[in-house]
Amino acid sequence: MFHSEKTANDLHETPKWVSVVGTWRNEKIETESVSPLPESPFRWPSALLEPPAEVDGGLPLDEIKSLLRTQEIRELQDNGAILQLSPVRLANSDRHCVVVATAEPERAEQALRPRIGDALLIVPSAWTAETLSSVADGLARHDKILHGIGQGMDARGQVRVTASVTRVTPDFAKWAASVPEGLLDLEVWLKPAQ
Structure with missing residues (x-):
């Protein structure tokens, strides 16, 4: 547990993130040092960093969201044909494409291409x-x-x-x-x- 001698008036100076060095002993850490960190060390990995070059035009995000709210798409997700789908904003645009990781590329293509058109990018999944x-x-x-x-x-x-x-x-x-x-x-x- 981190203990600070600061009073309520000093709380604005208390670091939000700290690095604690010590030894883990059963249910607690025997602390050797505590040092403040300027920002959170936690980083979720980024999604697609570069918008795919294969997609032209794209669609507004609200339109994509409404196109993807169908029973057929939920069924494809539930049975494992679509493993992940993510709207990705195209560079210098307010339009998006939909990247779909799928174990069944042909089935995903048949279900999604009529709805999403050229804004669809199918990626065959490395995982089942x-x-x-x-x-x-x-x-x-x-x-x-x-x-x-x-x-x-x-x-x-x-x-x-x-x-x-x-x-x-x-x-x-x-x-x-x-x-x-x-x-x-x-x-x-x-x-x-x-």
């Missing part, structure tokens, strides 16, 4: 729905150290699972090593001092 489900199940088995989990896309349009954990236990490290490379991005709160 079963693989993503297995990773989610594995993270759930480690819920005592799990702080947060999310799913998004990396810069290639591939699904990326991001998890924030308080620390890495030997069991968790063994499990995480079994996850295919590039699928899981971990943010670990407590790490050995360098």
Whole structure:
């Protein structure tokens, strides 16, 4: 636990983020040093950094959102044909394209191209729905150290699972090593001092 001698009048000076160096002993840290950090060390990985060159024109975001709110699209997501879909803003524009990571490119094309037209970019997924489900199940088995989990896309349009954990236990490290490379991005709160 971090303890400060500051009074209520000094709270505006209390750092929002700190780095704590110490030794983890059962349920607490024996603190050696605490130093303020200028900003949060936590960074979620970015989605697509560059808008895809293959897409021309794009659509307004509100139009894309309404086109994607259909039962057919929910069914494609539920049965694993669409693993992730993300609107991506085109450079220097208020228009967007839709990037779809899919295990079934032909099926996604048939369902989405008539609705979205040239604003659609299909990316064949490196992962299956079963693989993503297995990773989610594995993270759930480690819920005592799990702080947060999310799913998004990396810069290639591939699904990326991001998890924030308080620390890495030997069991968790063994499990995480079994996850295919590039699928899981971990943010670990407590790490050995360098």
